[in-house]
Amino acid sequence: MATAGVAAAATAVATATAAFGNVSLYVGDLEENVNESQLYDLFSQVAQVVSVRVCRDQNKRSSLGYAYVNYANPQDAANAKEILNFTPLNGKPIRIMYSHRDPSIRRSGYANVFIKNLDVSIDNKALQDTFAAFGNVLSCKVALDSTGQSKGYGFVQFENEEAAQNAIQRLNGMLLNDKQVYVGLFVRRQERAHKSVSPKFTNVYVNNLSEMTTDEDLKKVFGRYGTITSAIVVKDSNGKSRCFGFVNFQIADSAAAAVEKLNGTTNGDKVWYVGRAQKRSEREAELKTKFEQERISRYEKLRAANLYLKNLDDSVNDEKLKELFSEFGTITSCKVMLDPNGVSKGSGFVAFSLPEEATRALNEMNGKMIGRKPLYVAVAQRKDERKARLQAHFAQIRAPGAMSPLPSGIPGYHPGPPRLGPQQLYYGQGTPGLMPPQPAGYSFQQQIYPGMRPGGPNFIMPYQIQRQGQPVRPMGGVRRSGNPQQMQQSQGLRYLNNARNGIDPSVVSMMPMSFDASGMPVTPIESPRPGPVPISTLTSALASASPADRTRMLGEQLYPLVESVEPVHVSKVTGMLLEMDQTEVLHLIESPEALKTKVAEAMAVLQEVAARSDVNDKLGSLALNE
Template identity: 45%
Template sequence: MNGSGPSYPLASLYVGDLHSDVTEAMLYQKFSPAGPIMSIRVCRDIITRRSLGYAYINFQQPADAECALDTMNYDILKGRPIRIMWSQRDPGLRKSGVGNIFIKNMDDSIDNKALYDTFSAFGNILSCKVVCDEKGSKGYGFVHFDTQEAANRAINTMNGMLLNDRKVFVGHFKSRKDREQEFGTKALKFTNIYIKNFGEDYTEDNLKFVFSEFGRTLSVCVMKDERGRSRGFGFVNYANHEDAQKAVEEMNGKELNGKFLYVGRAQKRLERQGELKRRFDQIKLDRIQRYQGVNLYVKNLDDSIDDDRLRKEFSPYGTITSAKVMTDGSLSKGFGFVCFSSPEEATKAVTEMNGRIIATKPLYVALAQRREERKAILTNKYMQRLATLRMANPIIDSYHQQSYYMTVPPASTRPMYEHNTVSNVRSAPRWTGQPPRAQGPYLTQYVSGSTPRRASSIATVRQASTQAPRIACSSQKTNNIGTQTACGRADLSGMSRSSHFKYPSAVVSAPVMEQPMHVQSTEPLPASILATAPLVDQKQLFGERLYPLIHALHPKLAGKITGMLLEIDNSELLHILESPESLHSKVDEAIAVLQAHHVKVGSPKK
């Protein structure tokens, strides 16, 4: 970075191009040497909780953030170079295009760091990126300076220069809208036309003879297959735009050799695909607007109801434009659609027909919704319900926020949760009328019998081979086999939360005898069994299979690491069980978190 960095009110960095497995704990390990960190957040999908590939890191001091930007930009993390820049909360600067330049015709060997080093001499760079696909560089990129003057200097100096023996073009960035307008103006002056559907018998000489009557042609080409036969389409390039325009107007739709020709302006594939996409999107939008408020969704249909019966039942409420029962071959799927001519008729049909018994079943009738609308409504309901649960009991918010946001508070020490806030464990056995399921030496604890309590689930665990009694609070119930509660949390000294893992709890007071250990299950975990098991039992199933695998790698820490891995979503746990590489990676992350914790608290490793 050239000179001192820009002055921002917060020492906040944006870290992009992250691998999907990068967590807050890994970013803390990476960036903490630069200086004290206030918070780290990996941005994730609101539903799947998958990483979106970027994160925000807030330092306590701007100088530390600038140090990280200067020394760690484009470092390799999880096999990928990370891209760091100052966090721009206001998108106005990015969208304005001020100071943004475009570079193309670059050599494939030029990566983000090389591009950054090349252009950093002209001013402070806010963002620098080489556009890549799965094969590597696509030969172009962008550099965004903090001032327009710096961008102008870069353009005047670098445009037409050789970079790795290739002459590059450097110019001002243009938005897609501006490029489309510019291209549209050029397209109006076309000279190359596309002809198809003239048959396999027509040669280039035949085509030239037909189309040369409209003006002087520069080239005529008939596309052929590998055997040299005509594929029935080709191109004619005229010397003047007026001649090409006249040929399109005269020959498009004309019959030639018993077939009707298509003649139009020649287009590149991407342009043609974009035009077709816009056309289909417009048709889709028109159809949505046409059926808005008049199309009804009807489900719970009896198998005997067909299109005619459906139309007959709804016809008293207005004019029906279409009625369709969805089928799988000849069998009804149990739902269908009825479209009326006006919203008033559709509303009346919903009021009258919803809940009415037709044949043997009561119907469900409602206005039809597009998939996107239905998904948005369900997401909104889910978030509202989640917000209500958070207000009622903040401890329940363990899967959706605290597990993915790591804050690093000042050095003051306090337990994460007070002892009296921890709910008692269920006293009823998990499987009524069945022998107890094999338990492992990892710990689980639940809130209200269904939601895993992750914030306080990991307590100090002894080795599996030593059947010593556990240490727990005397006020807690431990009726469930293999469960344990803890009175307090260890002093994390500024590392109280992480992306997937929670730190081990402190050892606490009064002893309680424990049931003997059982051998863990090594059988595969079928998805059908997992899907039918309650949420509280799913983690148990995962734990029974994870523990022996982890015990083979780290016998002394197997219990702690297993409990930490159980904090991860079930979909990732399935992947871990199936992939030894992923298991090793997650175990290494857990070891790193434990080591960082022990360094902070100054206690010896167990």
């Protein structure tokens, strides 16, 4: 049905062209610098040109290598095609054919003939002159390489299928310039790629030949199995044998018999490989698949025996690493990762011969102090596996802009825009009983907004610091009139609106405004954030702390570091990083580069979750509308 439809369309186009003529010409194979002026001057020599347009890239404005020339009547267009086809322009012959607005016929390959094994002396004009005897030729082209030399094959498209079949029958297997050519119907690349490899073949590849083997030797050996059309030993530019060649049989059965009998045979001191000749792309795809399978098989076999190490001390090299882990079993490979300057990246790999040995090393060495750093040890994972694990681990985290629950018992987390989560505290204020030490003489006054109940969803626990025995300084010295309760309520609403609108409340004010007895607003004094703790002190404190206290202590140190890298989603990212192993978190606190890398990974996960959430919301909306 599809073939019949294409044939009908071609007949309709041919009929329309014959009845009304075609005044538009397609000019292809243009040299990149050819412009409209040159084409106009050339085609005006035949008749008056109506319009000329060189097709160009929309962004770079460079020529796409083809143009359109329009005449006033069909006869002028026919004369220009006949006279100017294959005329050199800027040293490159142009190719002219009638322009058809419907590209379906050209793309379908209707009446298109493929010719290969052409002599290099045959050009476009010679090919057209040869095939014009069988019918009206719409297009004719010999494929050229980057230097302008023939690749040995070409294409001829006829006006109808009958002319194409006639050319195939008459010319296939004939000699053109003393070379036997193949002529057959053109098959599109997509169709060739989807076709399975035929078990029948005539071309045989021979490898591992002796340097002394000649074409005649191949013909003599392979001639026993059938008629040979060609046999060649491939040579380099100096005429030296490259030790492989090709033998083409006339019959596929003869080629199959030669492969079966000769593959693996010994000739002199060489063992021949004889098999079906493959295209380079096909061979590369086959080898790629084979190597990938071997790599996966090897990885699965040694999966549990390969360990990943991080937070290595700068003094550790390959020899030191092997010495540290050799007591647990036989080490098959050991490597410390280095940057381009040869400096340790602080990570590496150790592979054991048995998974049991790796497990023992992991249990003994993970968290052990090597030099001045606690070592992190884990089973090595491929990048795609690690990414999938992280995505699955954080799949329940909502998209950016929505607040996820924070780990309980961790002070110092800012809810971030656009809305406040339940019972959120500002960084540095802490929770009751966990406040950082304050100077003597300061008292804390808890502020509760009107309409809020302690423990409610919008309950906030800010603190105002006021030196005892001194009056509170009014803000800017301006007295405001009005009900103090209404002003306090208005201030609280403004505070919450800022949070809902995506404005960081900590930037506007660290705490809501409070008022003195006369109704004057007072300037809040921010609680100081706890400073960084030396890593050695922190490690010692963690060793004697409970699990909850460890998380709190790590959170207090990690939060300001994450905030300097990612201030918008700092609470989410910090919570994600605290899910990691303690030694990894310590490494992040100590290494700014490692922290940036992990923050970037966490943000990538959040963005993927957000994108997936947006898609689900849209699908749900469509489902509701339907």
